[in-house]
Amino acid sequence: MSGPGRQHPFVEDRMDRKPITWYIATPADGIIEMSRQAGTPVNLATAVGDVVRHPSPCRNKWYDESSFSYFRMVKRVGEALEDTGIWPITWPVRLWNVEPLGETGNWSPRHYPYRLLAHQIRVLEEVDAHMALGPCGRDVLTVVQQEIPERAARWAAARPAAAAGGRTPSPWRSRTTAASRPPRPGSSTSHAAPSTRPSPAPTPA
Known part of the structure; x- marks a missing residue:
């Protein structure tokens, strides 16, 4: 069948695909934390636009021969803070868009489809690190x-004054006092205590 609306079958299957974006997270100084721990620091902040080769690549691909056997990158930006060597994770962190070059691999494409390992990368640009914390x-x-530092400062300032007055500081005071306060007479929550007085004996007929 032919006609103006009919395309060649090979043309129908041809689709534009968006290039995969790969990410690496580092501490604020831009050095890959695992490279620092291995004694061969790699600074992405000073290599934007450049090709960076791994200083001590592993020979048995793709296994961990050391804590820094290759560059580790992810395509799910929400996973960028995992398996980085940054612990505890302190803010700010920096997030880099990188391009893997040469041979690439993975521990298991089935179980880690969003991860990639390489011995050579090109550092494309730095991107907003908030993306690593999810859509919000x-x-x-x-x-x-x-918000947390402001509230922590208020709570810390309120504690000495509250302790001097013999009370629990806000925001917990309203909760604890409400739970320990006895019910008001006549309220729906007040209940008369059960009587312990014996019942009178029946009058003989």
Whole structure:
């Protein structure tokens, strides 16, 4: 069958695919933490636009011969903070868009389809690190960087004054006092205590 709406079968299967974006997370100084721990620090902050070769690549691909056998990258940006060697994870971190070059591999494409290992990368650019915290990353950062420190300061300031007055500081005071306060007479929560007085003996007929 032919006609103006009919395309060649090979043309129908041809689709534009968006290139995969790969990410590597580092501490604030831009050095891959595992490379620092291995004694061969690799700084991505000073290599934007450059090709970076692994300083001591493993020979038995793709196994961990050391803590830093290859560059580890992920295509799921929400996984970028895992398996980085950064522990405990302290903010700020930096997030880099990299391009794997040469031979690449994986521990198991079936179980780790979003991870990639390589001995050579090109550092393309630095991107907003909030993406590593998920789709609500900016809101998470607001809570971590602003709301928690502000509330912690208020709670710390309220504790000495509360301790001097013999009471529990806010925000816990309202909860504990409400639980320990006896019910008011006539309220729906008040209940008369059961009587312990014996019942009177029946009058003989």
